[in-house]
Amino acid sequence: MLLLSLYLFPLLAAILLGIRPGMDRGFASRFVTLLAVVPVVIVAAIGFQTDASWSLPWLPDAGMNLAFHVDGTSWLFLLLTVLITLFAVAVSVSLKIGDRAYFALILVMESMLCGVFTATHFIPWFLCWEMTLIPAYLLIRLWGGKGAPRAALRFFVITLAGGVCMLLGFLVLQWSVGTMDFAELSQLAAKRELAACLAKSFDATGLGGHTLLTVAAVAVFLGLAVKIPVVPFHAWLPAVYAEAPTPVTVLLTGILSKMGVYALLRIFLPIFSEVMPGFAPWLTALAVATVLLGAFAALAQKDLKRILAYSSVNHLGYCVLAVAAVAASRTDREEAASAVSGVVLQAINHGIIASVLFFSVGILESRSGGSRGLDDFGGLRARMPVFAGLMGLALFASLGLPGLSGFVGEFLIFNGVFGLVPWSAAICVTGLLLSAVFLLRMNRKVFQGPLPFAMAKWSDLTLGERCLFVPGIALIVVPGLWPQALLQFTNADTIRLLELLRPIP
Amino acid sequence: MTAAWTLISAFVGALLVLLLPARSAGLSRVIALVASLVGAVAAGAACWARLQHPSAAVWSLDRAWIPSLGVRFHLAADGLSLTLLLLTGIVAVAGVLFSWNVEERPRAFFAFFLTIIGGVFGVFLSRDAFLLFAFYEIVILPKYMLISIWGSTNREYGAMKLTMYSIGSSALVLVGLLVAYAASGGTSFDIAHLAATSYPASLQAWAFPILFVGFAVLAGMWPFHTWAPTGHVAAPTAASMLLAGVVMKLGAFGALCVAMPLFPQGFELWKPVIAGLAVVGVVYGALAALAQRDLKFVIGYSSVSHMGFVLLGLAAGTHWGLRGAVLQMISHGVIAGLLFGIAGRVVYERTHTRDMMELQGFNLRRALPGAAIAFTLATAASMGVPGFSGFVAEISVVIGLWPQFPWLVPLIGIGIIITGAFSLRALHKAFFPAANSSAFTALPPLTWPEFSAITLLLVVSLAIGIYPQPWMALIDDGLRSPVFHSILSKP
Secondary structure (H helix, E strand, O other): OHHHHHHHHHHHHHHHHHOOOOOOHHHHHHHHHHHHHHHHHHHHHHHHOOOEEEEEEEEHHHOEEEEEEEOHHHHHHHHHHHHHHHHHHHHHHHHOOOOHHHHHHHHHHHHHHHHHHHEOEHHHHHHHHHHOHHHHHHHHHHHOOOOHHHHHHHHHHHHHHHHHHHHHHHHHHHHHHOOOEHHHHHHHHHOOOHHHHHHHHOHHHOOOHHHHHHHHHHHHHHHHHHHOOOOOOOOOHHHHHHHOOHHHHHHHHHHHHHHHHHHHHHHHHHHOHHHHHHHHHHHHHHHHHHHHHHHHHHHHOOEHHHHHHHHHHHHHHHHHHHHHHHHHOOOOHHHHHHHHHHHHHHHHHHHHHHHHHHHHHHHHHHHHOOOOEHHHOOOHHHHOHHHHHHHHHHHHHHOOOOOOHHHHHHHHHHHHHHHHOHHHHHHHHHHHHHHHHHHHHHHHHHHOOOOOHHHOOOOOOOHHHHHHHHHHHHHHHHHHHOOHHHHHHHHHHHHHHHHHHOOOO | OOOHHHHHHHHHHHHHHHHOOHHHOOHHHHHHHHHHHHHHHHHHHHHHHHHHOOOOOOEEEEEEEEOOOOEEEEEEEOHHHHHHHHHHHHHHHHHHHHOOOOOOOHHHHHHHHHHHHHHHHHHHHEOEHHHHHHHHHHOHHHHHHHHHHHOOOOHHHHHHHHHHHHHHHHHHHHHHHHHHHHHOOOOOOEHHHHHHOOOOHHHHHHHHHHHHHHHHHHOOOOOOOOHHHHHHHHOOHHHHHHHHHHHHHHHHHHHHHHHHHHOHHHHHHHHHHHHHHHHHHHHHHHHHHHOOOEHHHHHHHHHHHHHHHHHHHHHHOOHHHHHHHHHHHHHHHHHHHHHHHHHHHHHHHHHOOOEHHHHHHHOHHHHOHHHHHHHHHHHHHHOOOEOEHHHHHHHHHHHHHOOOOHHHHHHHHHHHHHHHHHHHHHHHHHOOOOOOOOOOOOOOOOOHHHHHHHHHHHHHHHHHHHOOHHHHHHHHHHHOOHHHHHHHOOO
16 A cells, blocks of 8 residues: 555645745745655655556456556665656755656656656556656756757657557567566576467467567667666667756666666566577677766766766666676676675666766756856866765765765676676777766866966855755765665565576576 | 436437527536536446346346337447446536637527437447447537537548548448348347358458458557548537547547457457557557647547557457457547647637647746646657556556567557656646746746636546556456457457
């Protein structure tokens, strides 16, 4: 019931906001901040429950149910969702962006995201997955910058195409196996029966089971790859991240991109484990391309938001690399466990770090009246020492300084990956170096050097802005020093996942 | 018996409207609303009763009508008919609400409107092929009148084209039915009787396409779809809603419940052709919609695309295919009604244009936020976003199609993507300003009838999408009828 309220509360709140005309802006923004706190409380309460699940028969004769369940890993992602949403709402209020419709859309998106991270059956999962798209499209389209209409349309159509591929891929499984329940499909895959089922049902096509399962896997992967995004499916990303209003970019990078990582690790990997040995080299190659292209592209950008956008591509590339490495190897459990834990930590930590960084750029943008070029700023450390310290901390966390949260995820990933796919891991280390280059350059260009005349009167962060930084910075420092705080939730799930992938014969 | 009230209320309502004296012509809309509400509630109650007692006997009425020909007045209301009755009732209520401010000859307008509704109810209830055909014909004349008198763009042309297509297709249906009647011994038009007769395969091979095409023209099958966009655009809003929402379903219903059961071997022979044409319809309709400037033409072509899914489900001939086809009929009925209502009534009434480039200048998002929100949701429903009815229907059709025509599925995927593109393009061009400008001139907000009609249709679409179970149960109830054995019993 608690879980159901997590989906329903934001929806009802959104409707409430939608049907209250005459609510003035100030009241609406205070009200919505209050509304966004409630899901945080609900998620915290779910943390104390032993078994939170909810389901409703949808088409029972096809075994389709709207089934949701929370385990440790999905709870962490839920926490990320509600915290980042609250943060995005607070940032919107602080930067004076948005009206009632805007906040209502954010709440709708929050509800759907919670569904994505907890669904245990394809139908509810896909329902929530696709339903995030419409609020995201509208938020970018209607509150974004000049280039937003084009960027939003491209984002929508590319993502929709990915979604349709994914749907068809899963419908192949539904038709031949008769279920789209993730757990049942993974069990079948662990018993190495999925390909045989497919071969039997699609006898007429004359293709083997492995070929068919590979086709389905590719179709599903396309849907995920667009969302993460993996190179070469990232074409929509830079324009969208740059044109969307800052809080929406926070949501996009903080949570929406994590949907893809989450699904790649927890749904794609176990279900298609049978064809993974053939699939893994390609996945590894794409991951390496994502890491490198993200880093090089970030190096070439002059726009702060675009640099961070490509830096996100680069950071999530490590997650894909880890998944590919786990998929490639069949034997080594310890290193695979390290890589899997790394993926979860990297996803969560990147969500928080990137949100803080985009918020920082949002502050720069609001002070400068809209300009956010790399060369537009300089010497701000003198005028804004607190801001320089906080944003600098987030930048260092992003480049993986030990002691901050960005390091733990990357360390665990590389710790695992080096044992599994050493060459690709070695190439990807270049990405780490490059990200240090462009992030440090950003720090230098913005905070050091001569102070432009126009910025001589800028004041440091207000109290409200400082308060917004506090939770983000705390969540960067604490897991960096004490990663076990997060890992304790995921260990059991990691072991379960690896047992599915590496069945004891 | 409850189901019969649908038929009675519509025809009695039409009669009452006609009998109204001229000075109280304004009352006609109230009568029309009451009549269609009675129909909708009766259909809903009958559905509910059927769900509660799924094993109870189906209500039916069987009286001799023209004994010399063996024609009987045979009505029956199984789950399949009931869901379609409910759809008709809902679209009728929404149609009356969207026509609340018709000023020009309201009595004639609502009388024609209710006659169409009555004819549609009759077709869905008929179990005698002759009776079904009679109701099918009743619909044609009022359709012509509604378009040619109250229509807009190019109404003479649209009305004439639509009527010619309807009459031509009816002639095919009549030929097909007479062939079956003669070949079965010339004793009865009862559909169950005709379906139980086994016709020689050679006869089925040529009689099936005649009968099927006759019905499928009305369902907007490519390449016989051209009446649909022009007709929908020319029609007044309520008539567009009825045309796209329920009249196109008559064709699909006839194809499913008459053409396919009568000539199952013919169907086996021809189904690859039907499936091929249906897929072309899905993709072609979507592409054509992508190229339109007139908002109503976009919706008109989207109907062709969506009805392609119905035909695909029928062509699959599997249990999932058929239930998907029926569900898509219902889903499209609701969504098309909604889209036409918003574009043709709510927006056109206030802006007097349907050209998307001109609409962009109105900044409808600010000027008419209610309509913009409603159209956004309707767009989502139309592009088959999960949670709305279109998604359930489309995946059922695809699941049903896999075993028969796996190669067509990627083409359907392409169709769905183009559908997303054109739906979004329409929303984005017609309702959102060019460069997020905030300048606008305020337009009158939604009136209560408009608001209630939009809410009704949206709620139904969402209800089906989130909890399709009862609808599927009702459809399955109909598909269990012995009439369908010859189709569904195939491996």
